[in-house]
Amino acid sequence: MPTAEIFRALGDPIRLEMVQRLSSGSSYTLTSVSTNLGISRQGARKHLDVLQHAHIVVLKPHGRDVFVELEPATFDAAKEFILNVEKQWDRRLAKLKLFVEED
């Protein structure tokens, strides 16, 4: 899964809200994740498609309703990217400091 697609999926207030609900709440079906977001059920459903394609979420049909579950493993790629950028940036600054200090 390309990192950009994960970030892209997280790059929307409604989808972030969904993720937050899923991470903290108990059990969620499609409708329960989709209510009180200020948009229609079908609108919300499209957002869930985005999260699903980015493997942030898994949909598990169960009788008449569909349960939505978070897939926390996916966050690791995003986390790694950020941590790496910060690490490399720190190294840059360290090198720069050495360069400035040498004379």
Next chain:
Amino acid sequence: MPTAEIFRALGDPIRLEMVQRLSSGSSYTLTSVSTNLGISRQGARKHLDVLQHAHIVVLKPHGRDVFVELEPATFDAAKEFILNVEKQWDRRLAKLKLFVEED
């Protein structure tokens, strides 16, 4: 800065590439960040606008050229979000485990 906007800015392969260059490389001007991306200078410039509005990057004009610098502090919001989701998710699983085990 809303978290979603930061994620959104990172949610594109070209912008991710720019960020990676900036985190590791030495000194970058607008043109040097914008070359070898497969798009035109003006196309790349628009991506830099996105990164700038999300405060991921700062532009510092200097004579005829403009230097581009990373703003690593901004990544903290994104990192916090991810860490929080993972933490809450772990708590959920722990609680669930307790619930299942109790009888």
Next chain:
DNA sequence: AGTATATGCAACTAAATAGTTGCATAATAA
């Protein structure tokens, strides 16, 4: 002074996104 370089700004197009409404269907509840 004249040329080359780094950048900015604007107009335009094609494609993707976010959202809607309407209708259909399968599973549950009364």
Next chain:
DNA sequence: TTATTATGCAACTATTTAGTTGCATATACT
């Protein structure tokens, strides 16, 4: 069985995005 609920699918619109080209301008180099 009839009504209700959870969902799916499709068509449609408005807006945003990604990219382009063309032209203007200011700084730097020779």
